[in-house]
Amino acid sequence: MNKRVLNMRILDWWNEDNEVNFYSNALIQLLQQKYDVAYSNTPDFILCGPFGYKHLEYDCVRIFYTGENVRPDFNLVDYAISFDYAVFEDRHLHAPLIFFNTYRSKELQNTLKSRIHLSKYKTKFCGFVASNGYMTEMRDNFFEALCAYKNVDSGGKWKNNIGTSVDDKIEWLKSYKFNICFENGSYPGYLTEKLFDAFMSGCVPIYWGDTSLRCGIDKECNETSNKDSKKDISPEVCTSNFFTRNYKYDENLDSNAMGGGGEYGIFDTRIPNIPPYLFDYKINPKAFINAHEFPTFKDLIDEIKRIDDNDKAFRDMLNEPIFLDDFDPQEFYSQRVFHFLDYIVSQGPTCAKRIGRGSYLQRKENVMKTCPYNIDSSITPKFMHYCMKHRNFIENIRKISEFPRDIIRIMRGK
Structure with a gap:
């Protein structure tokens, strides 16, 4: 036929x-x-x-x-x-692209199911790989803040401090205990390969980006089930407001400071109000460090220090399954x-x-x-990379261009 x-x-x-x-x-x-x-x-x-x-x-x-x-x-x-x-x-x-188009070989699937065997290669603290520094202040600032605790090796083109760019990210990361895997932006559902590259390398991911990963997770028992998300709940019940605030951190949230910076940078700890029936999977919160559970850079770094100093806590995280309910994303x-x-x-x-x-x-x-x-x-991408490379110079030009306007405002004020 x-x-x-x-x-x-x-x-x-x-x-x-x-x-x-x-x-x-x-x-x-x-x-x-x-x-x-x-x-x-x-x-x-x-x-x-x-x-x-x-x-x-x-x-x-x-x-x-x-x-x-x-x-x-x-x-x-x-x-x-x-x-x-x-x-x-x-x-x-x-349908996140990461699950459909990237990890499809059996070898990679098996690595995602079991990572504890990779712990024997862990001789270094933390690795970081990024090629783009355009509009990534949160990621850049946290990299600098964590380096104040222990040096973080950067093997990408951006903020490189090892002298060369790595060819095989996953293989390179296998010698590191942790991996900074911040997305280039944050939004409910926006999940790319960064988190799973860390899993594949046997690292404990330090993740920031998809705020929906906290949805449906019980903070007390830290457990949930994909099956729980299949309830036939009407959308009208769940959309009265888009975000549910984490009450514990309300006093720390400042919309003007949400971008954060340095040791005292602030993370968005709000939990998106998404109808449970829309979730296809749940990623195990015990398998990674979710930056959105911590109000500030300092709180997150304290948690990293705790795991870094406790070999049992580190190995326990590697022993955790990535998905709850044995979810097979590729299939x-x-x-x-x-x-x-x-x-x-x-x-x-x-x-x-x-x-x-x-x-x-x-x-x-x-x-x-x-x-x-x-x-x-x-x-557009060429122009973006040019601006990224020369952003300090461009910012100075912008400030100089505003100088006459500022002088006029001062004179009018007088």
């Missing part, structure tokens, strides 16, 4: 738009199990990422997929696969993503359309099509 042909294209993605990258894409390979997927200049369906707006040039079904900390715009796309715990008609699927999300995509394409290009139509929406699309990001998507 001949497979149905799907004419598709991938645009605004992490890699270049060409046939080689198209056919090696994990989402395309999933669809090829059932369909004859063809790279096409006249696609009926588009997979689009967050790196531009070229997908707006095609009047077809648009499926947004992100590995970045951005929200899908359903005014511009028909469907989305993202980090968000959100229900929006039949148009959205929560679960491979099936879920396939069924979501199959549901979309099986409707055909006409019935699968979901974007609204109207003069305002059309004007919005026209504006986005003229965005400089859409003209050359390589300009």
Whole structure:
């Protein structure tokens, strides 16, 4: 029996738009199990990422997929696969890229299940690997604060202090007890490979980013179950306010100081109010150090010191399972993503359309099509790296440019 042909294209993605990258894409390979997927200049369906707006040039079904900390715009796309715990008609699927597209080999899966054997390699304190320093003040400030306790080796391009950049992050980290694995931003559900690279290396992760990892975790017993999250609870019950405050730390929270800095940096200890039925998994809180459980840098570093000085506490963390209820993320999300995509394409290009139509929406699309990001998507990351490299100089120029304005304000004040 001949497979149905799907004419598709991938645009605004992490890699270049060409046939080689198209056919090696994990989402395309999933669809090829059932369909004859063809790279096409006249696609009926588009997979689009967050790196531009070229997908707006095609009047077809648009499926947004992100590995970045951005929200899908359903005014511009028909469907989305993202980090968000959100229900929006039949148009959205929560599926972190990390579980679907990265750790798929049996060897890696086995390492995630058992890490205690890696403890024999632990001869160093803490490793840190980052290549991007753009808008990462929380991560940078905590790195400096922890270095005040013990030197942290930085093997990435950013803040490198070992003389060379490491080629194999996971292998390099195997000699370290701890790993600073801060995301480049914080948001409920935003979970990337950083936490799992630390697990894979047998490190105790020092994690900051996804605030939803504390949802449904009983602080007293520090245990929960994925099964607990499957209760059929109405969304209306859980959305009266987005965040639930951790009452113990209320007096320490200051929205103006949430970014923190130095030893007295402040972490966001609020717990997102997400309906329990939206959770597919729970990560064991005993397996890692969650920065969002500590109000300040000092409190977090005190906990790191405690584990660093107590070999039993360190080994106990390595013995803990990563997921509660023996969750298999690769199997679960491979099936879920396939069924979501199959549901979309099986409707055909006409019935699968979901974007609204109207003069305002059309004007919005026209504006986005003229965005400089859409003209050359390589300009933005290059410009960002340039600004990161010379940010002190740029900041000084900005201050100098404001000097005449400040003088005028002073004179007017007098």
